[in-house]
Amino acid sequence: MSFLFFPWTRDVAIARGILGLVFHGTSNFLACAMSALQQCRLPANKVESFALPDLPHQIEILKTQIINFNKLAGMPMEFIMETLKEAVEMRMNNYGAMMNSFYELESEYADHHRERVRRVWNVDPVSLCNKEVIYKSTRGGE
Template identity: 40%
Template sequence: MTTKFIKATTLLQAPFEKVLQECHPDCIVADMFFPWATDTAAKFGIPRLVFHGTSNFALSAAECVRLYEPHKKVSSDSEPFVVPDLPGDIKLTKKQLPDYVRENAENDFSTFLKACKEAELRSFGVVLGSEICMSLQRLGT
């Protein structure tokens, strides 16, 4: 299903570009699973923000695991490790990590996630689901 999902997301690029030609928005907020949106936005001179539906904490913890690979320093799937660069002692085990991280496997999905990360780094910023929810709550919606 992963390959089909990735293919399906790329099929949205051409129709999206057609909409941009007609509408000329001031910015684009596109889901993280649309890495092509960064190049599309640049093509039209529009800033792109990456949307992550997760919380700031979850995204930060995942990034610290990605950068520092603390799970590679433990000897078993159940041995806890501290996630570096987060306040406090946030502990996880390898069992709690996604398979592609735990197994350090290069597959279609991990390659796709790398492309998503590269596109995010070239974007104008990130919008997180938790912040949107908090903003909507403050507005009373």
């Protein structure tokens, strides 16, 4: 299983003949909204907001909420643009996805995501596994 923002792990899995699963630390809603945003063309006119296409609900987004990655070229944070491009490719070319969510929370978006990606598993919020405060406050045995 690969974390979405460690796209190099996909290449390691492929080289060893391992099916790639990508872990989304976010929700089915966000995964669906990101896919819808990638598929739509931004309105060329001066409209301030537009609806994301092909989602279970009408979701409007402001044009000012969209990052123009082309403006990052030559900037100190340019590596973010490359990492996001690799993450999109990884998300599209894998065996399936594991989501940090649960069906009852966002059933319509879980179904919508499964229709498009086919193999999607909801693993609940992983942070709920540890019940005792001592385990929640320490990481890596520290």
